[in-house]
Amino acid sequence: xxxxxxxxxxxxxxxxxxxxxxxxxxxxxxxxxxxxxxxxxxxxxxxxxxxxxxxxxxxxxxxxxxxxxxxxxxxxxxxxxxxxxxxxxxxxxxxxxxxxxxxxxxxxxxxxxxxxxxxxxxxxxxxxxxxxxxxxxxxxxxxxxxxxxxxxxxxxxxxxxxxxxxxxxxxxxxxxxxxxxxxxxxxxxxxxxxxxxxxxxxxxxxxxxxxxxxxxxxxxxxxxxxxxxxxxxxxxxxxxxxxxxxxxxxxxxxxxxxxxxxxxxxxxxxxxxxxxxxxxxxxxxxxxxxxxxxxxxxxxxxxxxxxxxxxxxxxxxxxxxxxxxxxxxxxxxxxxxxxxxxxxxxxxxxxxxxxxxxxxxxxxxxxxxxxxxxxxxxxxxxxxxxxxxxxxxxxxxxxxxxxxxxxxxxxxxxxxxxxxxxxxxxxxxxxxxxxxxxxxxxxxxxxxxxxxxxxxx
Numbered sequence: 001x002x003x004x005x006x007x008x009x010x011x012x013x014x015x016x017x018x019x020x021x022x023x024x025x026x027x028x029x030x031x032x033x034x035x036x037x038x039x040x041x042x043x044x045x046x047x048x049x050x051x052x053x054x055x056x057x058x059x060x061x062x063x064x065x066x067x068x069x070x071x072x073x074x075x076x077x078x079x080x081x082x083x084x085x086x087x088x089x090x091x092x093x094x095x096x097x098x099x100x101x102x103x104x105x106x107x108x109x110x111x112x113x114x115x116x117x118x119x120x121x122x123x124x125x126x127x128x129x130x131x132x133x134x135x136x137x138x139x140x141x142x143x144x145x146x147x148x149x150x151x152x153x154x155x156x157x158x159x160x161x162x163x164x165x166x167x168x169x170x171x172x173x174x175x176x177x178x179x180x181x182x183x184x185x186x187x188x189x190x191x192x193x194x195x196x197x198x199x200x201x202x203x204x205x206x207x208x209x210x211x212x213x214x215x216x217x218x219x220x221x222x223x224x225x226x227x228x229x230x231x232x233x234x235x236x237x238x239x240x241x242x243x244x245x246x247x248x249x250x251x252x253x254x255x256x257x258x259x260x261x262x263x264x265x266x267x268x269x270x271x272x273x274x275x276x277x278x279x280x281x282x283x284x285x286x287x288x289x290x291x292x293x294x295x296x297x298x299x300x301x302x303x304x305x306x307x308x309x310x311x312x313x314x315x316x317x318x319x320x321x322x323x324x325x326x327x328x329x330x331x332x333x334x335x336x337x338x339x340x341x342x343x344x345x346x347x348x349x350x351x352x353x354x355x356x357x358x359x360x361x362x363x364x365x366x367x368x369x370x371x372x373x374x375x376x377x378x379x380x381x382x383x384x385x386x387x388x389x390x391x392x393x394x395x396x397x398x399x400x401x402x403x404x405x406x407x408x409x410x411x412x413x414x415x416x417x418x419x420x421x422x423x424x425x426x427x428x429x430x431x432x433x434x435x436x437x438x439x440x441x442x443x444x445x446x447x448x449x450x451x452x453x454x455x456x457x
Contacts, residue, residue: 002167005249006302009064011180011213012224016167018159022202023193034240035204036158038103040395043188043202046084046096049136050125050190051076055106056183057147058211062316071206072183073431075144076106081125082136090134093138093286104186105150107142113120114354115430116140117390120378122349122433127189128200141351143428144420149173155184158206159238166284167246170230171208181211225299233295237284244284248300253275259301266287301398314339315346315397318433326411330362333405333432337397344397345375348405352389354382355412365393384412388430 003015011294022035032040042048054072062068087091093116101108120134150175156163163171176182185207193199212229227233237244247268250258265278265288271277282289282298289296316336323329331352337344352358360379365372376394380387397403420427 001244002246003069003249004172004247004298004300005069006222006300007065007211007213009061009213010220010222011065011211011228013065013209013211014229015069015070016171016206016208017398018168018206019112020110020160020204020206021191022204023199024202030415034160035202039158039186039188039204040202042096042099044101046092046099047083048080048096048188049083050081050127050131051096051186051188052080052126052391053100053104053108053187054185055104055145055147055151056181057177058179058183060183060211062313064437065211067313068209070183070209072185072209072432073141073143075141075143075318075428076108077141078108078111079137079139080124081129082138082364084133084136086136089136097140104137106153107145109141111140113387114385115142115351115388117351117380117388119349119390119392119395121376121392122235124349125201126187126190128197135335139351141430143430144425146185148177152176153258155186155206155208157202158186160240161238166237166241166244167234167445168238169234170226170229170232171230172265175230176208176210179210180213183210184208186318207257207316219267222300225297233297235286235295236290241285243337244283246282246298248298249277249302250280251275254419258304259277261299262289262296312338315344317432319429321429328408328410330406330408331429335395335397335405337399337401339399339402340400343399346395346397347376348391348393348395350389350391350393351390351433352382352409353430354384354386354388355414355427356389356409357382357412358389359392362406365395365403365405367398372396372403 001017003017005013005015007013020034022040041054043051054077056072056074056077059074060068077098080093080096082089082092090113092111097108097111100106117139118134118137119139123137124132153170156168156171159168160167163169187205187207189203190200191203193201199417203365248260248264250260260280265283265286268279268281269276270279282296284296314337318334320335321329322332333348335346335348365374372395374393374395376392378390380390382389395403405419
């Protein structure tokens with residue numbers, strides 16, 4: 001699937017999603033048809049129940065672009081649920097990160113005990129799960145990781161048709177990385193094979209989100225096409241695909257302001273993040289789509305009203321580090337709830353490197369000038385050169401409010417070999433992770449194979 005969403009600030013967000021289902025149990029099959037053998041053997045050998053890997057370049061500007069279709073922090077993010085049959089989770093975690101480092105040509109081999117944590121409340125399994133024993137969960141982020149072509153190439157090779165046919169033809173590296181934001185991810189999880197859920201299948205979901213910001217014209221007009229964005233057009237669907245569609249978001253009050261060519265095969269309406277959206281759908285498996293021409297170049301012209309105000313996301317956050325000198329400082333996190341009457345409970349996950357020694361007694365949470373006591377708090381102190389700080393809090397966000405969370409720290413004295421390679425970059429703080437409560441729950445006993453991308457936003 002490909003979802004094309006015009007952004008209010010004038011850019012275009014393109015989100016690709018490729019699903020591959022494996023109707024077999026790992027370790028009991030030696031024949032791989034569509035599911036990548038490298039990942040299938042990895043899941044079987046390391047006792048993986050769920051795997052989520054994201055490689056991101058740039059920052060998603062939530063206040064300008066709205067809520068992202070798929071959340072991911074800058075750098076490399078990896079979190080894995082292991083089977084309860086794994087005896088030594090830490091050993092399996094280290095071996096898994098080293099293998100993934102080789103598969104995706106990334107620096108995941110730098111994941112070790114100094115940047116890995118075991119959250120207790122921030123994550124839930126996204127697939128079928130009998131229980132949530134958080135001792136089987138590991139989470140790590142490498143904020144310094146730079147994403148480039150050598151990461152995209154092995155990612156594309158995992159696709160059934162590679163980059164030779166279907167939507168993957170548009171994945172041209174020089175265009176994707178000449179953008180404001182780029183995020184590619186791999187998700188593996190167990191799902192129901194059918195509605196009765198008597199058998200379990202494995203789902204590989206590969207997603208890629210890219211934002212182009214150079215398509216805004218004069219007087220609020222936007223004129224873009226697949227060729228302008230990717231320098232390529234679509235000539236055919238992937239022969240191995242059972243479903244291949246392009247969704248174009250045409251949600252504007254005045255339909256005369258939107259012009260889509262060629263004519264879509266159908267229109268679809270859905271509720272996405274509380275708003276009613278209209279999509280023009282192009283079914284690449286429809287014979288009539290390629291009758292008039294041998295290639296498909298979707299074009300869209302939009303005119304935004306001059307008096308149109310940018311809608312502010314209901315929930316968004318901002319984080320910064322204050323202070324001066326190289327000894328002390330303060331981490332500040334601002335969480336905005338712009339909903340006029342609804343309060344939201346949020347779980348905030350903070351992972352702080354060991355060389356920043358937190359003063360936990362300085363932790364303050366202020367909302368509307370008053371102290372906001374968290375309903376739940378879990379803190380695991382760091383150990384020098386062994387593990388980072390882990391702080392999880394359940395915070396209530398009142399309606400139409402700004403919650404400020406601050407904590408002071410002191411920098412530890414490092415050995416000269418422990419400084420990062422590029423001193424001009426300085427030290428990178430791991431981004432905080434937030435989740436609504438109830439957070440993403442285990443998958444319902446329904447077959448999610450036919451659900452389009454935007455229904456899972």
